[in-house]
Amino acid sequence: MAGQDQVRHGHEDEPVDEPAPPAPSAAGAQARDAEVDALLEEIDDVLEQNAEQFVRGFVQKGGQ
């Protein structure tokens, strides 16, 4: 997951083929991935449509 930037457009739910039987922590990680995917769908709807413009326009004056 982190550290890899393969381009995979869209959102697919097909199960990933595991070459070896998954270790318990890998199973836990998969469950967590599924949970995160559900959260991502939740926020896709509210995230700023034009992210680049939003980020560029977020300009603040320094404070304390």
Added chain:
Amino acid sequence: MDGVTVRRVMGIETEYGVLQPGRPLANPMLLSSHVVAVHAAAREAGRSRARWDYDDEDPLHDARGFHLQRAAAHPSMLTDSPTVPAPSGDGPQAMPRSEGEEYEDPGAANVILTNGARLYVDHAHPEYSSPEVTTPLDAVRWDRAGELVMLESVRRLAASPALPDVTLYKNNVDGKGATYGTHENYLVERSVPFADLVAGLTTFLVTRQVFTGAGRVGLGQRGEHPGFQLSQRADYIEAEVGLETTLRRPIVNTRDEPHADPARWRRLHVIIGDATMLEPATYLRLGTTSLVLWLLEQATAGGAARRAAQRVERLALRDPVQAVHRVSHDLGLGERLELVDGRRLTALELQAEYLDAVREALDAQGAEPDDATRDVVARWGSLLERLGTEPASCAREVEWLAKLRLLDGMRRRDGLAWDHPRLAAVDLQWSDVRPERGLYHRLAAAGAVELLVTPQDVADAVQHPPQDTRAYFRGEAVARYGSEISAASWDSVVFDVPGTQTLQRVPMRDPLRGTRAHVGELLDRSPDARSLLAALGG
């Protein structure tokens, strides 16, 4: 506050990020004053607004024992008005009434809320300064109340066609180089020498970000390098100790305005922390810091805790400022920091040393710690252990991990590199105070984060002050006699009773007086300010 306890007088001051959607060049000071003014107008419909009473403010006083010359001060440090002799004595004091209407500077927009908090414009941000509380859980309640106060202003501005729409963010950076603060304040026994406070606290503040950090997309003050880090504020920390808060920001800030008896108390002002949306993060930030301060106070008092405190004094870092940045940039939590004595320990190991020292001091006291203390110690220990073994299990409690989980999910799903604007947008929108837009709020609605207080708790904390500090008197006085109050501050309320010759200033030098237990009955039998002042001896 005697005995074995996490309890102490404390509070959180938060500057919110302010934006007019689609208008990046809008004047932030004007937007901020709208945020405050719309709140004041709604609540006080028609009657005069209480000013802030600057009489006891002294932001140039330095805990190291010297007084910064006004001429040498950066203008942003001058948060008080010209000096007026400090009052003494306990009863109401007569003050001259000013002639005519006082000039209201829009940049000085300022409201004292019925919950005892202060809502005002600080520099170019709306700031909510929470009322004084005594437990970390109450700190969470009244900090969350501040989010609702800000939300109410957002709604009122949105509903008012003549005024600009404003969105507010509970964060600390804009990703372009600007940072704005979330300051904690803690009342600490004056008997602890300031040098001991610095020696005992620095390594703790450097390393606590492993569980207090809010997470940030971008590395460097301007986010010039792509990546993610634990803390919003870390890259802006440039000094070990100092008075400044707007430049060369220090790990330990020396501003020393106790707003209380200066012979007994200092008010430690901690500026290194992030604003946090996750309730457990806010709770543990205040709770663990209060416990470390307790440890240092106990050590000063002598006795068995002294040995425990000596343990933490041996944790001095060779380069604390660099360590702040390194810990923040170390997502694997494995980076070893060099100590003055040559040891090389990770941030988690250093935190574990602090936890052990606190436990040792608690054991040495013999007496059973109260529930609030036990809960903080247990959660602190559990988090440190799980951060070391399975950090992903902490994503419901630790904000940078909750945020990173979302960002890593998006990176995996959509194949994004760290410099992709969608990831920066997630970071910013995370702390939008609107529940329908704020990403933290979406996670909370989905049950993905741990909550410590109920929505009803928070709604109550918007209206009502804490009952166990002087915030009770301040908040209740504003709620009951608001039209007869001309000004208020942390340690005074100034009454303007029609038909009297002078204003009456009620000083509140002791943060632990003016509680419901002290003045609740008095307030209940005083239908107006005149009878209250008579009962107080004015």
